[in-house]
Amino acid sequence: MNQTASLPCAGVKVPEWHFRMMRDNVRNASIEAAIASCNVVEKTIVEIGTGAGLPAMLFAKYGASRVFTCEMNERVAAAAREIIRTNGFQGRIAVIAKSSRQAILDGDLPSAPDIIFTETLDAGVVGEGYEVISEDIRKIAGPATVVMPGLVRQVGFLCTDLRAFEQNSVFYECGLDLSGFNLFSKRSYFSVGKDLHDPTPLSPLILVRSYDYLNTSSLDPVEHQVVAHSSGICHGMMSYFEAHFGQFLVSSRERGSHWSMAFHPLLEPMPVESGRHYFLKADKSGSIGLISI
Ligand SMILES: C[S@@+](CC[C@H](N)C(=O)[O-])C[C@H]1O[C@@H](n2cnc3c(N)ncnc32)[C@H](O)[C@@H]1O
Numbered sequence: 001m002n003q004t005a006s007l008p009c010a011g012v013k014v015p016e017w018h019f020r021m022m023r024d025n026v027r028n029a030s031i032e033a034a035i036a037s038c039n040v041v042e043k044t045i046v047e048i049g050t051g052a053g054l055p056a057m058l059f060a061k062y063g064a065s066r067v068f069t070c071e072m073n074e075r076v077a078a079a080a081r082e083i084i085r086t087n088g089f090q091g092r093i094a095v096i097a098k099s100s101r102q103a104i105l106d107g108d109l110p111s112a113p114d115i116i117f118t119e120t121l122d123a124g125v126v127g128e129g130y131e132v133i134s135e136d137i138r139k140i141a142g143p144a145t146v147v148m149p150g151l152v153r154q155v156g157f158l159c160t161d162l163r164a165f166e167q168n169s170v171f172y173e174c175g176l177d178l179s180g181f182n183l184f185s186k187r188s189y190f191s192v193g194k195d196l197h198d199p200t201p202l203s204p205l206i207l208v209r210s211y212d213y214l215n216t217s218s219l220d221p222v223e224h225q226v227v228a229h230s231s232g233i234c235h236g237m238m239s240y241f242e243a244h245f246g247q248f249l250v251s252s253r254e255r256g257s258h259w260s261m262a263f264h265p266l267l268e269p270m271p272v273e274s275g276r277h278y279f280l281k282a283d284k285s286g287s288i289g290l291i292s293i
């Protein structure tokens with residue numbers, strides 16, 4: 001007999017990071033402080049990505065008259081509805097079990113709400129659908145709509161980190177060349193645990209990109225001149241983000257944050273020299289290239 005078949009959510013894929021995220025007190029406190037500080041009384045709110053419903057309920061708790069929140073995972077949306085009912089906010093929060101794109105197409109979200117909120121950030125910012133979500137936000141935002149977060153800054157540094165590089169590539173094993181498998185290597189970025197990794201920086205921290213959901217050029221390719229401060233083999237770039245929710249900052253850089261660091265691998269490791277200048281290019285997926293000048 002299949003012992004899991006009778007469990008209520010057997011077979012439903014809900015990423016396990018939801019729990020770590022919901023228990024990230026620093027993140028939660030910053031989001032609550034941002035909502036508490038921006039006078040949401042009688043305001044209309046749209047949220048993209050309900051999760052368990054925490055931000056939606058905070059908006060209602062601080063006085064929003066109507067919260068429209070969409071969640072593309074139907075089972076998560078159903079759970080959020082129940083949680084919202086348990087907490088007594090069902091009268092002011094509508095959970096729409098659809099992606100933001102579908103909810104807009106179906107006319108489920110109001111135009112020009114007072115605030116649009118989304119916390120759909122992964123370690124490298126864009127992996128949870130930033131491009132689509134920013135397009136959707138621009139479709140419904142009015143001239144006075146406040147978007148939270150208003151700005152997400154991604155900072156990074158070139159580094160030696162063989163262990164991170166090896167998580168994403170293979171060469172010789174048992175004397176056999178397996179490098180043909182590298183066509184499946186992740187080119188953009190992947191998460192690496194802060195506790196397990198100690199990358200050796202080869203450059204100072206640089207501002208890689210500023211993301212603004214209302215700005216259509218946020219995803220344009222960027223190019224930076226970087227001066228290496230140490231010599232070594234560069235395996236890629238390690239990055240963090242700082243998201244500005246009103247005047248409150250949520251940062252994946254905090255040791256206690258549930259977000260990991262993002263490692264952006266180079267296609268091939270490259271020697272860099274202290275004092276030498278390099279061009280660092282990054283595309284909208286977070287994939288990087290490094291050219292010595
Ligand atoms: C990182 S969780 C955050 C949940 C909640 N907002 C919070 O802060 O506690 C993001 C949620 O957004 C949902 N999501 C991502 N992109 C979405 C989209 N375009 N439309 C609707 N839901 C989306 C995911 O399924 C996930 O449950």
